[in-house]
Amino acid sequence: MLSRRNVRVKVMQILYMHNRDKQLQYADLLRRYKKSVDQSFELYLFSMLQFMRIANYALHDKSKRTSKLLPSEADKAFSAKLAENPLSESVLKSEAYERILRKYKLTDSIDRDNSRRLYTEFSKTDAYQAYLKQGNSTNANHQQILLDLFRFCAGHESFHEIMEDRYANWLDDKSLIVGSIKKTIRSLPSSEEFYEAYRPTADTVHEFGEELLHSVYYDDDELLEMIKPVLNNWDAERVAILDMIIIKMAISEFTGFPTIPTKVTLNEFVEISKLYSTDKSKDFINGILDRLLKQLTKDGKVNKEGRGLQD
Numbered sequence: 132m133l134s135r136r137n138v139r140v141k142v143m144q145i146l147y148m149h150n151r152d153k154q155l156q157y158a159d160l161l162r163r164y165k166k167s168v169d170q171s172f173e174l175y176l177f178s179m180l181q182f183m184r185i186a187n188y189a190l191h192d193k194s195k196r197t198s199k200l201l202p203s204e205a206d207k208a209f210s211a212k213l214a215e216n217p218l219s220e221s222v223l224k225s226e227a228y229e230r231i232l233r234k235y236k237l238t239d240s241i242d243r244d245n246s247r248r249l250y251t252e253f254s255k256t257d258a259y260q261a262y263l264k265q266g267n268s269t270n271a272n273h274q275q276i277l278l279d280l281f282r283f284c285a286g287h288e289s290f291h292e293i294m295e296d297r298y299a300n301w302l303d304d305k306s307l308i309v310g311s312i313k314k315t316i317r318s319l320p321s322s323e324e325f326y327e328a329y330r331p332t333a334d335t336v337h338e339f340g341e342e343l344l345h346s347v348y349y350d351d352d353e354l355l356e357m358i359k360p361v362l363n364n365w366d367a368e369r370v371a372i373l374d375m376i377i378i379k380m381a382i383s384e385f386t387g388f389p390t391i392p393t394k395v396t397l398n399e400f401v402e403i404s405k406l407y408s409t410d411k412s413k414d415f416i417n418g419i420l421d422r423l424l425k426q427l428t429k430d431g432k433v434n435k436e437g438r439g440l441q442d
Contacts, residue, residue: 133332138168140339143377145370149348161344170298176232179315187252189213208225210263212262212273213276213280218273221325245289249287259280347376368379373408374404374409380395381420385432400420
């Protein structure tokens with residue numbers, strides 16, 4: 132589930148944490164990095180649960196309608212198919228999904244009032260009303276309404292507040308989680324362990340992320356010495372902390388990850404600087420990395436595997 136950019140951001144944040152607290156040893160940083168990665172997976176599980184609880188509220192809506200003393204014709208005709216269709220039920224009735232929710236202590240983490248409020252607002256939309264009027268809804272119809280519901284949630288301020296209140300990494304991982312849940316909905320009805328497809332993979336988390344963290348942590352002084360000559364009239368101590376961390380990470384990728392093209396590394400860290408550093412950082416980092424890459428290549432320190440990887 133995690134992309135290399137997500138991992139780069141997590142490593143950058145851990146290194147920044149170390150800069151602020153030099154008492155932290157590598158073992159502490161590695162433990163916090165692993166926790167950050169696991170939190171992204173937990174965030175996926177929680178977001179999926181929040182979304183499905185909103186869909187499942189259709190059952191409460193039906194119960195309330197049928198218990199009326201004088202139900203209207205609309206009440207009598209109401210169907211809870213938002214929750215009772217094969218796609219929703221493949222998640223709601225998954226024992227494996229229930230087990231992993233218990234493992235992460237998420238089963239009782241959803242506020243029913245929030246689910247009711249979001250469901251009630253969504254129930255007034257044209258899309259939901261049209262869905263209820265369909266005679267025999269197909270799996271394609273069920274999939275579309277679930278996508279409509281999730282898009283409604285993902286665009287709702289309350290949904291974002293729920294996520295932000297519980298997970299500090301929501302803002303960093305939001306686009307990743309939204310994309311993963313849309314992909315999950317499109318794959319329904321699911322297998323019992325559908326969530327395993329979104330568990331972070333070892334090659335991204337361990338072989339890339341942990342190695343990047345390790346190399347920047349242990350080669351910090353050496354990396355700084357590589358940077359100083361290309362700063363021109365700048366004193367290294369005047370460089371913004373995040374900018375320096377980003378530059379060191381990029382050097383580690385240039386020299387220590389033979390399968391990642393240099394252009395990808397340069398572009399990725401320039402993009403990250405736009406999101407997390409100062410307004411002037413993008414141009415500064417782009418210029419420094421361009422000069423560093425030329426010097427490192429000249430010194431024979433950039434060795435990439437495969438054609439075109441040094442471009």
